[in-house]
Amino acid sequence: MSSYEQLKTLADARWAELTEGNVPWIRIGMSMCCGQASGAYETISAIKEHLSATGIDATVSEVGCLGICYASPVVDILVPNQNRAIYGNVTADLVVDLINKCLVQGKTPKKNLLGVVDTGEIKSKGLPYFNELPQIKLQNRIALRNAGHIDPKDIYQYIARGGYLGLNRSLAELKPEDVIEEVKSSGLRGRGGAAFPTGVKWSFMTRGKKPKYILCNCEEGDPGAFNDKSILESDPYTAIEGMTIAAYATGSTNGIIFIRHGHDGPIDATERAIEQAYSVGLLGKNILGSDFSFDLEVSLTGESYVAGEETALMEAVEGKRSMPRARPPFPAAYGVWGHPTTINNVKSLSYAPSILEHGAEWFSSIGVNKSTGTAIICLSGNIKHPGLYEVPMGLTIGEVINNIGGGVPGGRKLKMLQTGGPLGGVLSSDSLEIRLDFDEMRDAGAILGSGGIIVADDRTCAVDLTRVLVAFCQFESCGKCFPCRLGTTNLLEIVERMASNKARIGDVELMKQIGQTMQIGSLCGHGQLGFNPIESAMKHFKEDWNACVEDGVCLTGSCDKPHFNPINTRSFADAPIKSTAPINLTNQIGENHE
Amino acid sequence: MSSDVTPKIGPTPDSEKQSLKDRINNAVRTQKRPTVTVLSSLLSIEDDLGYIPKEAISIVAEYNNSTINEVWGVASFYPNFRFDPPSANTVEVCWGPSCHLVGANDVIKSVLDELGLDGEGDTEDKGVTFKFNTCLGACPQAPVMSINHRMYGKISAKQAKSYVSALRENTKGSHS
Numbered sequence A: 001m002s003s004y005e006q007l008k009t010l011a012d013a014r015w016a017e018l019t020e021g022n023v024p025w026i027r028i029g030m031s032m033c034c035g036q037a038s039g040a041y042e043t044i045s046a047i048k049e050h051l052s053a054t055g056i057d058a059t060v061s062e063v064g065c066l067g068i069c070y071a072s073p074v075v076d077i078l079v080p081n082q083n084r085a086i087y088g089n090v091t092a093d094l095v096v097d098l099i100n101k102c103l104v105q106g107k108t109p110k111k112n113l114l115g116v117v118d119t120g121e122i123k124s125k126g127l128p129y130f131n132e133l134p135q136i137k138l139q140n141r142i143a144l145r146n147a148g149h150i151d152p153k154d155i156y157q158y159i160a161r162g163g164y165l166g167l168n169r170s171l172a173e174l175k176p177e178d179v180i181e182e183v184k185s186s187g188l189r190g191r192g193g194a195a196f197p198t199g200v201k202w203s204f205m206t207r208g209k210k211p212k213y214i215l216c217n218c219e220e221g222d223p224g225a226f227n228d229k230s231i232l233e234s235d236p237y238t239a240i241e242g243m244t245i246a247a248y249a250t251g252s253t254n255g256i257i258f259i260r261h262g263h264d265g266p267i268d269a270t271e272r273a274i275e276q277a278y279s280v281g282l283l284g285k286n287i288l289g290s291d292f293s294f295d296l297e298v299s300l301t302g303e304s305y306v307a308g309e310e311t312a313l314m315e316a317v318e319g320k321r322s323m324p325r326a327r328p329p330f331p332a333a334y335g336v337w338g339h340p341t342t343i344n345n346v347k348s349l350s351y352a353p354s355i356l357e358h359g360a361e362w363f364s365s366i367g368v369n370k371s372t373g374t375a376i377i378c379l380s381g382n383i384k385h386p387g388l389y390e391v392p393m394g395l396t397i398g399e400v401i402n403n404i405g406g407g408v409p410g411g412r413k414l415k416m417l418q419t420g421g422p423l424g425g426v427l428s429s430d431s432l433e434i435r436l437d438f439d440e441m442r443d444a445g446a447i448l449g450s451g452g453i454i455v456a457d458d459r460t461c462a463v464d465l466t467r468v469l470v471a472f473c474q475f476e477s478c479g480k481c482f483p484c485r486l487g488t489t490n491l492l493e494i495v496e497r498m499a500s501n502k503a504r505i506g507d508v509e510l511m512k513q514i515g516q517t518m519q520i521g522s523l524c525g526h527g528q529l530g531f532n533p534i535e536s537a538m539k540h541f542k543e544d545w546n547a548c549v550e551d552g553v554c555l556t557g558s559c560d561k562p563h564f565n566p567i568n569t570r571s572f573a574d575a576p577i578k579s580t581a582p583i584n585l586t587n588q589i590g591e592n593h594e
Numbered sequence B: 001m002s003s004d005v006t007p008k009i010g011p012t013p014d015s016e017k018q019s020l021k022d023r024i025n026n027a028v029r030t031q032k033r034p035t036v037t038v039l040s041s042l043l044s045i046e047d048d049l050g051y052i053p054k055e056a057i058s059i060v061a062e063y064n065n066s067t068i069n070e071v072w073g074v075a076s077f078y079p080n081f082r083f084d085p086p087s088a089n090t091v092e093v094c095w096g097p098s099c100h101l102v103g104a105n106d107v108i109k110s111v112l113d114e115l116g117l118d119g120e121g122d123t124e125d126k127g128v129t130f131k132f133n134t135c136l137g138a139c140p141q142a143p144v145m146s147i148n149h150r151m152y153g154k155i156s157a158k159q160a161k162s163y164v165s166a167l168r169e170n171t172k173g174s175h176s
């Protein structure tokens, strides 16, 4: 086992070799949100092929997301004694030329150059600075501080960049209750949707008996959100350190990071990182030589949005259908397998290392009102520069969309915004002055939620987009509460009628009644908020609804296009499985765990 | 581009020799993640075989000290499980809102037309399984599709069609 100082010395030496040595370092963004779908596989093979064909010496690393997903494939080339330059849209056909210019001729070509990063002594006169790009300049990357910079396969790179300072300080200088106090006074609120103060949540855990669990929620089933997956893929260590700090603070013995099956990028990155953390004594027994021990593992959920709801998540951890439990008892009293449990979102946990490193005051000085720190925004839809942007709370939605996102492309006009996941509701273009602030957004009838902002231009009919959101709610209803199971189905039928100009008299009234019933009669947010998309869209886009419902014409024509969505099979008796499922009542219910 | 669309390679000759039950047992018993549950066992079988055979249900029930009902309950709940062998290839297209706004419908339509399907399912020759995905996690690259778990972003309906037809061409020989 090594002490923190030993690890840091080793890490610094390795980092210096990478960044100040004689071998160029090429980093390529390979995240799900950028590289993987934009041809980075081809780019990286072209680079490797060219290097081996020409015998040019260089270190090549697959890294995570720099946030500028719109510019992917992104290739970041550090040339010794020259500079570090970041290039965008580097498709495989551009590779040979780029590598030759940078590594053979010692130039920094302007073609595809996004900017150079100042690493001290550089030869970059007259070249744009990467950090001056509006997409970078307006950001304040805390949870994402390492994303795209470090190799997510190398824990030493994380340590070299300040990783584990927060945990080391906690273990060496602070008692668990001091850590909770620090997080409380930082003002950190949960980034999973409910914005509950994280420190307060941790403090509920101090009474329970061991074993106690910390669960990290990376279900992230909301379409339009990819920040949790991206953090785990780009820098799993920050979430792991954050969980370890949370475990120390709450006296937890075990941790589980819960990721959706099939999302191999984040799953592999996290599992590899956990293995490394164990191997250097940052997980397991007597972490960093202290008497604190903590075990961490990854567990997978099947496809289910509701599995992201905290009580449903615990059911899924136990291997059951991800259906929510009634509260109370709350997880801190009776959680997974009945043990005291805290559930936190990936982002919430990923702030903890920086808070413990720099102190509560530093964190609470960023942001606005009761929303401290940053918001991690996933920008997508009809937007020029979609990407993953970590900006201080308090920036307006307009600044995010126009200054960072570059506005709506193609000379179109902004019409609608969908924030905080499909249940978050929609906003109109009047909402650009609203600030990224949990409370201000809630008061405006939207939620910041998980940080997704989906932008729709004036070709979209509000009824059409609402239909997609309602179809999602229907598809994902777990079926436990009948108001949600039947309500989402009825709502979808009605909205589909409206979108195909076949609305019936009284449909609007009927929708409202169903919506209210869902709100009152559902156990979790899925049903409670399931009417949000319709309610908010009807409020902000009256003309669209009137046209589709009363006049029988869609103003933009987007409702008239053919549309497709899957059918919910999990919560209905006519699910295809019925015919093949034998019912065997003689096999009595056994104990599932312990 | 078509050359990149490599078909999923079928079961190796070695494992073909193993009986189905052996493979199920093996998948259940050699899970690499520490917490073993009904769900984790089913996921492990699905990873190995691509589907949940009937025979798996009682094996999973027994292994986890659970019941057949419970296991069917879990298996039928999560839409990622299927109960017959999948086709040689899997094509998924995202229908999530970000993709919807930039033309996912056209992509879905052209893929379905090319496959001769009208929704999720397998082509008649079992060459391709089509699935909807609510979000492939690559929203900045919308519209997104995936072919055998490899994602393709910013695709047009036309490109999607040509990928799928190339995929079918490439696989024709391999599974007949």
Ligand SMILES: Cc1cc2nc3c(=O)[nH]c(=O)nc-3n(C[C@H](O)[C@H](O)[C@H](O)COP(=O)(O)O)c2cc1C
Residues within 6 Å of the ligand: A189, A190, A191, A192, A193, A194, A195, A196, A198, A201, A217, A218, A219, A220, A221, A222, A305, A306, A307, A308, A309, A310, A311, A343, A344, A345, A346, A348, A349, A524, A525, A526
């Ligand atoms: C239907 C539904 C889905 C949810 N999905 C997620 C999710 O994918 N990820 C997440 O972190 N929280 C999700 N939540 C919120 C969680 O219940 C919980 O509040 C959160 O994980 C707590 O973490 P935090 O305190 O760090 O925000 C969901 C809630 C509901 C009602």
Ligand code: FES
Residues within 6 Å of the ligand: A223, A224, A225, B094, B095, B096, B097, B098, B099, B100, B134, B135, B136, B137, B138, B139, B142, B144
């Ligand atoms: S909405 Fe299509 S990839 Fe996310």
